[in-house]
Amino acid sequence: MTQVRTASASARRPVAGAGLRAEPASGSAVAESRQWAIKNVGGGLMIAAAVLVTVVTVLYDLRGEPFPMFTREVNYALSAAVAAFGFYLMRTTRRLPTWLANSLPSGAAIVICLPTSVDESPDELGPLLLTWPVTFAAAVLSARVAWTTAGVAAVVFAVLAGLGRGVDGLVLWVEASASLAVVCWMVVRVQSQAMRLREALARLARTDALTGLVNRRGFDEALAREQARRRRGGEPSALLLVDIDHFKRVNDTWGHQAGDETLRLLGGLLDTSFRATDVVGRIGGEEFAVLLADCDPDEAAERAQALCDLVRTQAGTWEHPITVSVGVAATPEPAPTPEELMASADAALYAAKAAGRDRVWIEPATVPVVE
Template identity: 40%
Template sequence: MAIEAEDVGAPARARPCHERVSGPPDDHIRRIRATMSEPDELTSPVQGKLLFGIAGIFFLLGSTVSFIAALAYRAEFPRAQRGVESGSIVEYVCAAAGGCLGIVLLLARTRLPARLASILPLLGVVLLTAPMLASQRTTPTDAILLLWPVLYAGCLLSVEVAWVTTAASLIALVASSLIDPRLTLVGYGPMAVTLVLTVCVVVSLQHRLHAVVSEFERRAGTDVLTGLANRRELVETLGREAAAHRRRGSALSVLMIDADRFKQINDTAGHDVGDDVLRRLGALLRREFRQGDLAARFGGEEFMVILIDCSVADAAARAEELRALIAAESAAWPHTMTVSIGVAELSLDAPVSEGSASLIRHADGALYAAKQSGRNRVRVAEA
């Protein structure tokens, strides 16, 4: 079938779209997660507000508890049994430093990059350990407060940071036991076991939570019948890709695909056969496009494919190959079918406000032209 287009023969501005690199069925889900973990997202004010806000509260409360505990502990024993006298100065200095740090974190929580939160648990361990080493005494309060950095890291940061924080806390306990004559294995052993068990439980819960969130993400962005991305995920992805391609000045094209006379398939063969045909068409689209492209069910018997870094000429050629392939392969399906395809390219000169909506509108117009010209056609939107 002929392809009607203006400037279709123009040289491509991006890499060809003909060579396909198939991705697994849930490739679009991995793209969602990758987008969520980009560097820009890691420095977002919302995430920083949460991480540093909680850390600030931890440091303020911890410093207050440490200061009160230090006063109460030293008042409880005679001077000869209080340990190194200079240790009290270190205790008060570390408590004051923790309080000041907590205030700074609360005030600047929206302006700090979230990745800096990874060092806060270790900093907390240092502020708790320094007084123990300086005074050569380890109080129950000091040991309990070592749980706080572990809980913070385990609940809010990565598994690696949680285990590193736990290891640092264990080293702090062992070091304190070596210089505190009263602290033996019986004294610090239960606390060490508690630290390890705490991080194990928290990390396990974190894994379960991530699994649940991932499943919700997959279901929220996936069409149940075909396993492709749904319209919601398509629109969100197209908006992100359009903005990214505008910044790079690279080509972005879309295919709008419609199953010809699909109502007749439902009327003559039944809805079960119609659903089976749509599932087979979805599997073919998932198989035929490159990893990184996104095939989605737009609604009913309409599908859409986002072709990243793909010029309109390459997209039109790819659409023609797809049209012919569907006509050939569907001969072995419960019901043969053909498709009409509209092709459109993102205009870098168009207003930013139009964005993906304009691209979808142009692709839909090209699809309508393909339908009007007899179906089983490929048409390209005019520039």
Template identity: 45%
Template sequence: MLLAGGFMAVAWAIAIAGGVSGPDARWRTPVFVVSIFAAGFGAVLLLGRRAPTWLLFAFPSVTAVLICTPPLVSQESTPAGSILLVWPILFAGYLLPERIAWATLGVSLGLLMAMALRVHSDGTVASCVEVGLSLVATAYITVHLRRHNRTLVYRLHQEARIDALTGLANRRAFDDLLERDFTLYQRRGDPLSLLAIDVDHFKRLNDRAGHPAGDAALAALAAVLAAQVRRGDIVARVGGEEFAVLLTDCPTGVAQHRARALRAVVAADSAAWPNPITVSIGVATVPAHADTPAGLVTAADTALYAAKAAGRDTVATAS
């Protein structure tokens, strides 16, 4: 719109300069400048691979100026022409920062006020007031809907990363956090340990007491694990009865000690539950047992299988 409107206005300005009837001479230079600027603006947006941020931010206001330039120069205005100001406000409200939307509204209202003062025709002031109220309502509704949508997107994003039963991070979130912490390990060199935790004989519990009882045990176990880790450590439910604890800046010896403490706390606390449980834990550390995130998970799982093979309710460390 800027490109086409700009070139049309340029042609009009040239025609006026050539003697065609139109606004008086003092308006010809401003019209010509606005036309050239609008045409260049549109060309950059259309032809440029990536427009500068300031150019995108200025786009709605420049569009509003281009829309209002003809009626300001010709001193003739129509409601249909003025209502086009809704489009730059919609663009700014949906696609640009909120402050740009309000700035565009301010520019548009200022242009409407200038039109009401300059254009001398019946109903011009009333028309500008009506259009101005429409613009205010459009800006408010657009910004409100965008805030609401942003809240919904954030909530959906969080729900997609949180296990519904336990409130812990799910497998997707755990994988992302593991990649993040592994990157930090590569930068700083601090050891990173992983505890792979599995509930012993969980299928037997479900068969004996029912799935609601199994879900209650998992939720209670999640609460115990979350209460025992340090701030900055990650607890996640990565499978049915499988949990993972990611320990930052934690060498193998400390991770083994914390794994044994967790096993003992779970056994002691669950003794008072309707269905007591025990857990087996596998311990692995970067760089002692792996040098990639996937390798760390594999090493911890292998150690977990060794703990279960050793009789369960115990801790084993990757070799």
């Protein structure tokens, strides 16, 4: 016989849908790492481009020849401004806007192209140096930004090389464009493969190998995201802790293989018994957890009871029948921390087992209850 300790027995939505599988890693650390790379590598790229213009200008000045396009002062001023911007990027703690981050490679490519027009004799060094911003864009930003940078570099190089050497300059432009296209394609492909590998590893790190559900690490991250959503004024949510009753008997009587098969069967049942917006995980041993999004205490109790009844019915036909006890914790105002919510659900689960197992118990106790 089951028992639900809850504030209301009013009917709610039936249990339906599919549980959410292992989720990707939290994006905050990845975003911070990407910002660091953009500012430091991008800043270094701008400084390198400024140094290139300065060196060419100094060499040109040492030869005592006039500048064909810019004056000495303009070149030095441009180099100083670009270098100062590069140092600023490397030192600033501010988050760069997307448009600025995406513009850095193209800006560096244009600056690198300038020595081509200064000495009127572009050589093979130009195509080599132009691979810097293209590689940076493909490795740190995105394929779209990388191809845009390659296009900008090709156009600017074509104009300046054509002005400097005419037909010879255009021949060099063909070589430069081919080099940029090959480098861009190679780095984009490598980065795409690396991204898929990182995503696969992230999923594995947050997936329980036995059941395919999220593990404790992935579930804790989901709880943290839910807390952040609640603090922004989101709808209430609830946490279910599901524990197999007398699971030790299964292992002791039929062996651990039977226990593993029981865990897999229950994991599959849970996975198909909840909505896509809910998070279902195995958080340790024979204990599972379900994070119910947009779910008030009454509905959480109803869905927990439906789950308890479903397991009793479905698992009764398994080779090794089981029942489950379910502890339910709601999220009243103010929103509890993930640790508090987990502790509340754990206390409810303990109470459900102490009351006889195969039943549902709901927290918090501050809500008026009807036995």
